């Protein structure tokens with residue numbers, strides 16, 4: 421590898437998004453960054469093959485891609501999903517993998533993958549009708565109700581087995597069409613955010629809920645604190661990342677009475693809280709992993725890459 425590697429950073433929000441900027445800076449320290457706006461992507465299907473284009477460049481010329489913010493307000497996500505899938509099928513290193521991202525944004529699919537991989541995760545029922553949801557509340561006493569697609573703790577409610585709780589169910593069903601009910605896990609007022617990169621936990625923090633609150637998202641007032649994970653919990657976080665197929669991810673773990681369990685893996689994790697609490701910038705770790713992946717792929721013969 422004489423020449424510098426060329427790594428595409430796909431981002432819809434370079435100016436606004438600190439994370440995208442950190443990734444570009446980290447790439448620039450060891451390789452050649454190429455910034456790609458998703459709404460500038462195009463594709464060509466020609467007699468000699470299929471290619472993905474960005475502002476006149478054929479993207480097969482690049483060595484790998486970081487999907488920092490792969491979908492924005494502009495462009496068409498129905499087109500972008502198959503474009504990213506096609507890039508990956510041609511053998512391109514895409515971090516995170518589009519198929520893994522599609523699992524990670526879907527809380528139901530994520531729960532299925534975790535359970536089937538044997539990763540400890542709380543019980544979940546997804547309901548489209550009030551009867552099923554009410555039966556779950558009656559049995560569990562309370563449930564954490566979440567939108568199937570959501571983040572930052574938005575739209576998440578703790579619903580009790582009470583007349584008030586029952587009254588909330590049709591409202592939530594009307595709003596979301598289907599609701600995801602998860603067993604409430606009593607915790608010491610915090611959760612664990614394990615930042616997994618590749619095959620290890622690169623950093624981890626506690627997120628302590630704001631006084632009176634129970635959701636620990638930084639966006640909900642959660643405070644990042646230093647945390648040292650034991651080997652078993654770290655192993656659980658890595659297994660969760662592998663179950664969904666993410667190269668880098670923020671894994672949320674709850675410390676319940678029966679030990680740690682995983683509630684979600686984030687395909688587009690934020691790491692400002694991790695940086696504040698640990699002084700470590702995950703952009704460096706992610707870029708190092710992308711280069712490892714590119715080197716591994718090249719050693720395997722590039723599998724279809726020119």
Ligand SMILES: Nc1ncnc2c1ncn2[C@@H]1O[C@H](COP(=O)(O)OP(=O)(O)O)[C@@H](O)[C@H]1O
Pocket residue numbers: 542564566570571572573574576602603604605606610611634635636637672674683684
């Ligand atoms: N089953 C649960 N038991 C207890 N607390 C939970 C549970 N599910 C979520 N929470 C709290 O709510 C927060 C947000 O939930 P999460 O599933 O991670 O959704 P989001 O994608 O919005 O971050 C978690 O970090 C945790 O603090």
Ligand SMILES: [Mg+2]
Pocket residue numbers: 572573637672684
């Ligand atoms: Mg979360």
